[in-house]
Amino acid sequence: xxxxxxxxxxxxxxxxxxxxxxxxxxxxxxxxxxxxxxxxxxxxxxxxxxxxxxxxxxxxxxxxxxxxxxxxxxxxxxxxxxxxxxxxxxxxxxxxxxxxxxxxxxxxxxxxxx
Amino acid sequence: xxxxxxxxxxxxxxxxxxxxxxxxxxxxxxxxxxxxxxxxxxxxxxxxxxxxxxxxxxxxxxxxxxxxxxxxxxxxxxxxxxxxxxxxxxxxxxxxxxxxxxxxxxxxxxxxxxx
Numbered sequence: 001x002x003x004x005x006x007x008x009x010x011x012x013x014x015x016x017x018x019x020x021x022x023x024x025x026x027x028x029x030x031x032x033x034x035x036x037x038x039x040x041x042x043x044x045x046x047x048x049x050x051x052x053x054x055x056x057x058x059x060x061x062x063x064x065x066x067x068x069x070x071x072x073x074x075x076x077x078x079x080x081x082x083x084x085x086x087x088x089x090x091x092x093x094x095x096x097x098x099x100x101x102x103x104x105x106x107x108x109x110x111x112x113x114x
Numbered sequence: 115x116x117x118x119x120x121x122x123x124x125x126x127x128x129x130x131x132x133x134x135x136x137x138x139x140x141x142x143x144x145x146x147x148x149x150x151x152x153x154x155x156x157x158x159x160x161x162x163x164x165x166x167x168x169x170x171x172x173x174x175x176x177x178x179x180x181x182x183x184x185x186x187x188x189x190x191x192x193x194x195x196x197x198x199x200x201x202x203x204x205x206x207x208x209x210x211x212x213x214x215x216x217x218x219x220x221x222x223x224x225x226x227x228x229x
Contacts (some may be wrong), residue, residue, distance in 0.1 A: 032216050043205060043220040044157075090157060094216040101170060102147070102209075102218055106156040 002027040004091050006105035013081050014113050021076040021108050023091035033074040034092040034102070035065055044090065050074065051096065061085070086112045116140070118221035120206050126227045132194040135224045138187055139208030147218065148181055148191050149205040157205075163189065196228045 007022035025031065035047040048059025055067040065076045074091060091105040119138040127133055139146045147162040161171040163183045171181070178197070183189040193200055203225045207218040 034217065036218075043222050044207075044218075045220070046217055049217060092218075101159070101162060102216055103159070104149075104157040 002031070002093050002095060002101075002103045004093050004103055004105035006091050006108050008108050009106065010109045010111070012111045012113065015083055016080050017112075019076070019078040019081050019085075019110070021089055021091075021110070023074045023076065023105060024072050025074065025091075025093045026072065027093060027095060030096040031093050032096055033065075033067060034094075035059065035063070035074075035076050036090045036092060036104075038088045038090065038107075040087065047076075047089070081110070081112050083112045083114045086110060118206055118208050118219055120204075120221035120224050122224055123222060124225045124227075126229065127196055128229050129197055130195040131228075132192065133196045133200075133226060133228075135191040135204050135206075135226070137189045137191070137206030137221060139189070139206070140219055141187065143208035143210050143219070144186065145209045146183060146189050147207045147209075148189070149207065151203045151205060151223070152201075160191070160204075193226075196226075198228045201226055201228050 003026045005024045032051040034049045036044040037047045038044045047063055048057050050057045050067045058064045063078050065074055067074050088107045088109050090107045092102050094102045121136045145164050148160040150158045150160055160173045161181045166183045179193055181191045203223045205220050205223045207220045209218050
């Protein structure tokens with residue numbers, strides 16, 4: 001069975017600080033990897049995804065993530081956060097070719113202080 | 115294009131009452147998921163359907179919970195009888211064909227409060 005581990009449950013940053021959120025997954029086969037974002041009071045939206053090719057993936061709003069297969073990691077980064085990035089971030093994984101079961105991490109709450 | 119539509123957006127009920135949550139997936143999507151979100155446990159997968167067939171219901175907490183998908187455009191999640199610990203936000207999500215990368219499209223959620 002697949003599982004996802006997010007290391008930081010609550011992160012507080014000042015505006016313009018750099019962000020890195022850790023994500024590790026557990027699965028023996030080939031996977032698709034995702035980061036979703038949930039702004040306060042809203043539903044989850046896709047931030048970026050990886051399924052093949054360049055392991056450095058760029059998403060919306062200046063976010064990027066790097067897939068490191070040897071470390072089973074898919075960390076999310078942003079060089080300079082803004083107050084509007086305050087949200088909860090979820091890492092997720094599903095097995096390629098499978099029945100689309102997507103497993104989510106516990107989530108990381110990011111608070112950006114102006 | 116309409117996204118995933120859930121109803122009701124908010125439900126407040128008393129313990130012991132039956133609760134029915136509804137979901138209309140994106141047209142053409144053939145996978146549908148029900149998730150529950152709480153502060154303590156985060157986002158939990160309850161059940162998912164592929165082509166209207168339940169594939170994995172191992173996340174359904176207990177027999178009080180049931181889900182159906184009578185056709186490709188409608189699904190329900192029912193709790194009977196409801197208990198205060200069922201209070202949570204319930205999200206429905208859908209995704210495309212099996213060969214897809216598995217990106218999920220979420221509805222706005224149904225916030226359930228059981229008193």
